[in-house]
Amino acid sequence: MTTTRSEECNAEGPTLYLALELSARSWKLAFTTGPGARVRLRTIHAEAWDKIRDEVVRAKTHFRVPSDTPVRSCYEAGRDGFWIHRYLTSLGVTNVVVDSASIETPRRPRRAKTDRLDALRLVGLLMRAHGGDPTWRVVRIPDAADEDRRQAVRERRTAQHDRTAVRNRIRGLLVAQGVRLTLRAGFLARLEAARCWDGTAVGPELRARLGREWAQLQAIEARLTGLEQARHQALRAATPAPALASVQRLRQLCGIGEPGAWTLGVEVFAWRHFANRREAGGFLGLTPTPSASGTLRREQGISKVGPPALRALIVQLAWQWRRRQPLSALTRWYEQRFGSGGPRARRIGIIALARRLWIALWRYVTQGIVPAGAQLKAASA
Numbered sequence: 001m002t003t004t005r006s007e008e009c010n011a012e013g014p015t016l017y018l019a020l021e022l023s024a025r026s027w028k029l030a031f032t033t034g035p036g037a038r039v040r041l042r043t044i045h046a047e048a049w050d051k052i053r054d055e056v057v058r059a060k061t062h063f064r065v066p067s068d069t070p071v072r073s074c075y076e077a078g079r080d081g082f083w084i085h086r087y088l089t090s091l092g093v094t095n096v097v098v099d100s101a102s103i104e105t106p107r108r109p110r111r112a113k114t115d116r117l118d119a120l121r122l123v124g125l126l127m128r129a130h131g132g133d134p135t136w137r138v139v140r141i142p143d144a145a146d147e148d149r150r151q152a153v154r155e156r157r158t159a160q161h162d163r164t165a166v167r168n169r170i171r172g173l174l175v176a177q178g179v180r181l182t183l184r185a186g187f188l189a190r191l192e193a194a195r196c197w198d199g200t201a202v203g204p205e206l207r208a209r210l211g212r213e214w215a216q217l218q219a220i221e222a223r224l225t226g227l228e229q230a231r232h233q234a235l236r237a238a239t240p241a242p243a244l245a246s247v248q249r250l251r252q253l254c255g256i257g258e259p260g261a262w263t264l265g266v267e268v269f270a271w272r273h274f275a276n277r278r279e280a281g282g283f284l285g286l287t288p289t290p291s292a293s294g295t296l297r298r299e300q301g302i303s304k305v306g307p308p309a310l311r312a313l314i315v316q317l318a319w320q321w322r323r324r325q326p327l328s329a330l331t332r333w334y335e336q337r338f339g340s341g342g343p344r345a346r347r348i349g350i351i352a353l354a355r356r357l358w359i360a361l362w363r364y365v366t367q368g369i370v371p372a373g374a375q376l377k378a379a380s381a
Contacts, residue, residue: 019123102137255324329372
């Protein structure tokens with residue numbers, strides 16, 4: 001009797017796993033080929049990041065795997081950004097960038113934490129994720145062009161924060177002497193004529209400092225004006241970039257101005273894609289987080305995951321939507337449910353309205369579905 005044996009095998013070949021623990025001075029590299037293999041730890045200087053290629057070759061030799069063995073790697077999202085991901089991808093490595101807040105950690109109040117232990121833990125989680133048991137959230141990586149396009153939005157946000165800080169500092173310095181001046185044109189001339197609480201002139205050192213602060217404020221204002229002009233030119237170009245199509249569409253809705261449309265279009269809709277309304281709603285952290293155990297039912301508030309600046313923006317747009325779109329279905333729903341309540345009820349309701357508005361804007365941009373009862377600027381004109 002002859003037995004026929006098939007040469008086919010469904011078992012996967014070996015895989016080299018690499019976890020990177022990044023710090024300002026040095027990087028920890030943890031290599032392994034599986035749960036039963038001993039982890040190989042290597043340390044390289046942060047400036048010598050190009051040695052990763054050589055370390056991968058040495059690791060394959062150390063574990064005695066073929067030179068064409070696939071490599072899977074991971075590291076936590078942080079200050080270093082996504083250029084390391086692009087470098088690893090250029091080496092043929094399958095890399096993922098992990099949200100550090102989603103990594104499971106022991107709940108003991110005191111636990112050992114070093115770069116070495118973090119690298120060992122990270123490579124173990126990488127193997128689990130590859131085996132079908134993901135224990136983290138993977139960050140979506142924008143293209144280099146999309147990431148570069150976001151710089152103008154973030155620079156404007158930073159400049160606005162700087163302007164607020166300088167203005168508050170000037171006001172604080174004046175109030176500390178009993179002086180109140182409006183921060184408008186001719187500030188330095190009015191500062192010379194200002195008098196303190198006892199009728200004396202403002203001290204020379206304080207006047208000099210306020211002059212420097214005022215000059216810094218004027219520079220920030222000029223910077224913001226330049227950013228606004230650059231944005232206007234980009235939107236009014238004869239052939240706008242395809243990534244700005246969502247910006248042009250959002251601007252057609254009453255209640256959404258050019259800055260808000262630009263921020264949402266460039267930061268989100270130009271490169272992010274959501275499979276359904278749950279993904280879109282959970283992106284900004286406006287979803288509820290119930291806590292239910294047995295007979296205990298408690299609401300912990302919204303999750304607040306995702307970019308805080310975008311979450312604040314959509315809440316501001318919700319207030320504007322309620323004011324500029326009084327006939328829309330979203331506004332009528334808000335007024336019916338929360339309009340007759342007190343200030344606290346209206347503030348809670350505006351979060352629910354922001355979540356519904358965000359999903360409606362996502363459908364409008366991606367599917368062309370205009371929010372029910374919403375008014376377009378062209379129609380209003």
